[in-house]
Amino acid sequence: MTTTDETWDIAQVARMSGITSRTLRHYDERGLLTPSHTGHDGRRHYSRDELLRLQHILVLRELGTGLDRIAQIVDADDPATVTALLRDHLSGLTAERDRYARLAATVASTIDSLEKGQPMTTDEIFYGFDHKRHEPEARERWGDDAVDRSNAKWESLGKDGQQRHLDTHREVVEALGAAIRVGFTADSPEVQEIVAQHYAWVSLFWTPNQETYTGLTQMYVDDERFRRNYDEVAPGAAALLRDGAAIWAEANL
């Protein structure tokens, strides 16, 4: 019983997370992270939920997302939005990694030209330097559009609709399990129908095209966390969805 009632004061949270207490106070001020309760003397106390939310916030902050948008994202607690956002997250992380790889190449080039004293062409000078294209893209990806629309959609569903939406995903996963047990193949009309349902489910918040949809389902297979979610109903469910999605997407997207 005592383990679930743990709370931490501002200094402990600061040490654990590696940010300053000032930042925590700032987040409280902005309404981004409110302490679970405040002592009679005004001291802030945080519980496990706040720690998770904070970690969520910090990951997004690392990616350069503004606090306003972070608030929108972490407040969107429906699974479809979270799934879509995390997918972008992961691709954002790998994109960053690639960006630094290109930067390293540019630095090496610069070293070369500095050491040799040889001039580079103007094209070479800024090669691999997508700087302009990178920033706006990052901001667009997390733009008001996508997130706002997503949140608005979710809100507009009402309590009932939200519950139905959650149920829909359950149904998709279980239909996949049933299809596997019966032995349907990815190109069967039955599985294609399930894929269509899944696409409709995802599309409620985010509209993938052929490429991104096959990429999404591929990730369900590649990423252990997602795969487990599907395969716990029936082994191979994630793979079946991916294979079915590849066929379906080519025909319908």
Added chain:
Amino acid sequence: MTTTDETWDIAQVARMSGITSRTLRHYDERGLLTPSHTGHDGRRHYSRDELLRLQHILVLRELGTGLDRIAQIVDADDPATVTALLRDHLSGLTAERDRYARLAATVASTIDSLEKGQPMTTDEIFYGFDHKRHEPEARERWGDDAVDRSNAKWESLGKDGQQRHLDTHREVVEALGAAIRVGFTADSPEVQEIVAQHYAWVSLFWTPNQETYTGLTQMYVDDERFRRNYDEVAPGAAALLRDGAAIWAEANL
């Protein structure tokens, strides 16, 4: 002749580099990047030198260095400082890459906990999240201390001392070449003496310890750009310096 007299106006530079004209004006204002000349109407014109300087600036900016410090760095045009700084550059870039790898792991962990609804321990929540340690370190590494001392040292040398310093490195490289041709081994007193000279040369601006010094000389071998600089005098010069440094550092650092 016409090729070396090229100039570009602010809009062209902005397009090439991917930054805004406002930023270029800001850099002019700060004295960070002054146009090669200004038209009678006040219009800014940039030549090749400014483009190179700008690229230098932008690379540093990507790494999160402040404009003040960027100015110090790009104004330090001596090879020892540049060598040390670029070494840190490259390690900084790979560190960033690693950081994003760890972030990806954290994101995956978060996905897991969100999907499963299972609580993570407080340690797990912030695992791989060196956030606090990362930022200050980056700022420290480029801190006033190192760069200021380096610049001050360089200035204090005077024109003569600066030239002597440049010559010293030439001497070290050529001594290595001679040692190779004569067949001296890394543990020979002659090579050890050369290493001592090289260490003294580096130490004028930056004082490596055993680990960082062996790391530095290892990089001379690993990085093609640096290696070429040594090996063009005699093949194997970089490797000989590294091997000698390993022995020398263990004995003297």
Added chain:
DNA sequence: CTTGCGCTTGACGCTACGTCAACTTCTACG
């Protein structure tokens, strides 16, 4: 002659905190 484009110089705005300052509260110690 004027319209419009692209530049110019101020000047103020903004984000995400850092950094005092002045004050309260809890804990430790004599």
Added chain:
DNA sequence: CGTAGAAGTTGACGTAGCGTCAAGCGCAAG
């Protein structure tokens, strides 16, 4: 029990790196 010191609190102002007007000028085209 009194008090010092550590650690929290709330304002409030400062900072970096530009974005974003506003107002004006020079030049080429119509």
